[in-house]
Amino acid sequence: MTIKLGLLGFGTVASGIPFLLEENGEKITAAAKRQIEIAKVLVKDDEEKNRLLAAGHDYHFVTSIDEIVSDDSIDIVVELMGRIEPAKTFITKALEAGKHVVSANKDLIASHGKELISLAQEKQLAFYYEAAVAGGIPILRTLANSLTSDKITRILGVLNGTSNFMLTKMVDEGWSYEDALKTAQELGYAESDPTNDVEGIDAAYKAVILSQFGFGMTICLEDVTHKGISTISTDDVAVAQQLGYVIKLIVSIEETPSGLFAEVSPSFVPKSHPLASVNGVMNAVFVESIGIGQSMYYGPGAGQKPTATSVVADIVRIARRLNDATVGKAFNEFTRETTIADLSDVKSRYYFAIETPDKKGQLLRLAEIFNAENISFEQVLQHKANGETARVVIVTHEMSKTALANVTAKLADVVEFKVLNSFKVLGE
Amino acid sequence: MTIKLGLLGFGTVASGIPFLLEENGEKITAAAKRQIEIAKVLVKDDEEKNRLLAAGHDYHFVTSIDEIVSDDSIDIVVELMGRIEPAKTFITKALEAGKHVVSANKDLIASHGKELISLAQEKQLAFYYEAAVAGGIPILRTLANSLTSDKITRILGVLNGTSNFMLTKMVDEGWSYEDALKTAQELGYAESDPTNDVEGIDAAYKAVILSQFGFGMTICLEDVTHKGISTISTDDVAVAQQLGYVIKLIVSIEETPSGLFAEVSPSFVPKSHPLASVNGVMNAVFVESIGIGQSMYYGPGAGQKPTATSVVADIVRIARRLNDATVGKAFNEFTRETTIADLSDVKSRYYFAIETPDKKGQLLRLAEIFNAENISFEQVLQHKANGETARVVIVTHEMSKTALANVTAKLADVVEFKVLNSFKVLGE
Numbered sequence A, B: 001m002t003i004k005l006g007l008l009g010f011g012t013v014a015s016g017i018p019f020l021l022e023e024n025g026e027k028i029t030a031a032a033k034r035q036i037e038i039a040k041v042l043v044k045d046d047e048e049k050n051r052l053l054a055a056g057h058d059y060h061f062v063t064s065i066d067e068i069v070s071d072d073s074i075d076i077v078v079e080l081m082g083r084i085e086p087a088k089t090f091i092t093k094a095l096e097a098g099k100h101v102v103s104a105n106k107d108l109i110a111s112h113g114k115e116l117i118s119l120a121q122e123k124q125l126a127f128y129y130e131a132a133v134a135g136g137i138p139i140l141r142t143l144a145n146s147l148t149s150d151k152i153t154r155i156l157g158v159l160n161g162t163s164n165f166m167l168t169k170m171v172d173e174g175w176s177y178e179d180a181l182k183t184a185q186e187l188g189y190a191e192s193d194p195t196n197d198v199e200g201i202d203a204a205y206k207a208v209i210l211s212q213f214g215f216g217m218t219i220c221l222e223d224v225t226h227k228g229i230s231t232i233s234t235d236d237v238a239v240a241q242q243l244g245y246v247i248k249l250i251v252s253i254e255e256t257p258s259g260l261f262a263e264v265s266p267s268f269v270p271k272s273h274p275l276a277s278v279n280g281v282m283n284a285v286f287v288e289s290i291g292i293g294q295s296m297y298y299g300p301g302a303g304q305k306p307t308a309t310s311v312v313a314d315i316v317r318i319a320r321r322l323n324d325a326t327v328g329k330a331f332n333e334f335t336r337e338t339t340i341a342d343l344s345d346v347k348s349r350y351y352f353a354i355e356t357p358d359k360k361g362q363l364l365r366l367a368e369i370f371n372a373e374n375i376s377f378e379q380v381l382q383h384k385a386n387g388e389t390a391r392v393v394i395v396t397h398e399m400s401k402t403a404l405a406n407v408t409a410k411l412a413d414v415v416e417f418k419v420l421n422s423f424k425v426l427g428e
């Protein structure tokens, strides 16, 4: 029996689905053990419908969600509209009407996933969203299926293609943040309002979803500290280079003795680390665990075909579970009580770039401030003394987030010291 | 109800299983929805049994396979002895006795997998072997589950840790093949007879298994051309470096219009390619496909804990399928008719290092020989002319394996030209 799909939206990702169903139909049908067919496509209005028909798209376009949710022949609703509303209402209606749902909507799932997941569970329906994290990388299913035997201790990710493209240009070509942003916008990688991408918000959504699959914990978006790339200067990039690092916007989720800690922050990544060579719009998820040790999953984080491939993988999975009569299972079955880490348990090395008056004794005073918080230095560089100001670069040994907050506050109290930037420094 | 395991062998990998069951028991039990217990362990003889007991290993050791296969309480037999026999006989006995089987035995599966897989299918039993390819990388399950929606066009892999460790030393430190081998042996990465690793035979086993999961085709070991790393000279390494490449032992499986082609060969990999930074004993599988485009799966290819993690993932998967009553499914359900590529369809760029007498007109003669086979040059370097001999390095444009065979034969006919080496050259 054919599996019938109702697509919500026919934008970039949705219009990649027919490509796969045509070009890879044989394999998909064999895997699903059924034909898969796009039965109806929801678009906004008649104008859009006529435009698409005129462009040669031969689908049954509808303009009301009810035409999809009340259609008993439709098995799976595929939401690819984006944004919170009306996507949330439409998915809810679909689940209430007994339809399985596939979505790629990270914003929605990170902020309202819990409700939708419970509704799906209650109704014994599938609600899958592999494409929501790292578009083309099958990371969620890998965490849910293959890494069940392993205990994950930390996940590091390059999960925002736009900011990684920009940072790659800043690192490889010495571009400024502004130039990189302008080019990203010209190439269509960045939106006219790039906030979500460059400030780490998009990556924070993904951190929320990864936390569930990797650690069984459901954290809120507010629990994910995020800092973006807009403050990174060409000096920071050059110092990183000099010390053997590249700067990347890194999602980091780790389990500490007191609980989970998740953040998005520009970080110094050692050049020899596998994440250091993840360039341009590519994404990667680096997993640290007690069994495998270190593994990495690399691929395109977005794009029509890669994202549609993950969406179709979800559809095939639902088809297989329908055949097996196991379709009520949650996408992620790993759940534990959620506990958030005490900041004193969250440790890392840090880089500080500090501007000081160019006079004797300043380094000693800095050393005293750090020492008072029990922070010791791994490397110190004095840069660009120009008779008036000097620039001191410090890489610390491991220190806690609490110590970071304390030392940052202390430094802010000293008028003469201006912290230009501080970033996390990853180990090998 | 507890899942009871019968382990065959208690060597490196097998003795990693208790670590995971203890350190990650909670997650494993939650995923499997059952306790998992090592019920019996087969060892060679009483001497070994007594040695292990004295060393504090508190298991029910047995010395006859019959004590395991005739034990009705045992659900899963985990074969971790290695070699073809008696592993093959023991697995067959286990399947015939209605036990599910997990194995990490690439040699056995590559050479006799077909029979064992059919027997398991016939008996509706699970026969899983995630650990057989790239130890800690969950590549087989990813190909079978997540990449069902995608059509794979080529798989490239760094799949032999020993040779990759050696090549990393040769490339990064300028070591000779002999020095690298000696160190690999001292560190326990290479066996006293390193043939399987350095001649690409171990990697060829993995190519056979990957072909099934990636392309649905069951090829024989004899269908995998293999060439090892023992002929790579420090000159080759230096030239690669100079041209922007690193040399790696690459497994390559690609689908051409006429069928599948699989080979293991030392290859020039562009430094910007993700496989170029897979160093030391790490492995990686790089997948090219019509949907995702390019993705890579990176991790340890061997080692006690990583390999045991894959074995336990298989065990958990069987437990879940037992719960779902879907356990009869094949590990890989993707099968098509197997067709082997015509060599004229298999194309690549190639590097040639050729020794010629150091006199005028030699390059012209070389160009004529290549031209006669319709092979054009991308780069030519003349090296180390010493008055007697010169060394000419050529990187060709794309050419077929047929052209490669022809030009190699023609060059062999010219006494003055000595082909020192020729390697495949991968694209970006």
Ligand SMILES: NC(=O)c1ccc[n+]([C@@H]2O[C@H](COP(=O)([O-])OP(=O)(O)OC[C@H]3O[C@@H](n4cnc5c(N)ncnc54)[C@H](OP(=O)(O)O)[C@@H]3O)[C@@H](O)[C@H]2O)c1
Pocket (backbone or CB within 6 Å): A008, A009, A010, A011, A012, A013, A014, A042, A043, A044, A048, A079, A080, A081, A082, A083, A086, A104, A105, A106, A107, A131, A132, A135, A301, A302, A303, A304, A307
């Ligand atoms: N693009 C990627 O590479 C990528 C990667 C990973 C995840 N995703 C996620 O995938 C989803 C879709 O992304 P996309 O890039 O395909 O977006 P898109 O190109 O903007 O497509 C969304 C489509 O949905 C339509 N739509 C919006 N509201 C609608 C409504 N009420 N009724 C009917 N149609 C409506 C839009 O029409 P209008 O244009 O008229 O508004 C548009 O055609 C998003 O959740 C996104 O976050 C995308």
Ligand SMILES: NC(=O)c1ccc[n+]([C@@H]2O[C@H](COP(=O)([O-])OP(=O)(O)OC[C@H]3O[C@@H](n4cnc5c(N)ncnc54)[C@H](OP(=O)(O)O)[C@@H]3O)[C@@H](O)[C@H]2O)c1
Pocket (backbone or CB within 6 Å): B008, B009, B010, B011, B012, B013, B014, B042, B043, B044, B048, B079, B080, B081, B082, B083, B086, B104, B105, B106, B107, B131, B132, B135, B301, B302, B303, B304, B307
């Ligand atoms: N080690 C890795 O990192 C790795 C990675 C991927 C896959 N694998 C695969 O995993 C399997 C196990 O590898 P391993 O490294 O654990 O090998 P290993 O350390 O040599 O362990 C094999 C064990 O099986 C025992 N054994 C052999 N024949 C036996 C028999 N007839 N009855 C009972 N016990 C017997 C051996 O005993 P004796 O020592 O007395 O012969 C040895 O203790 C192999 O198929 C290997 O290819 C290993």
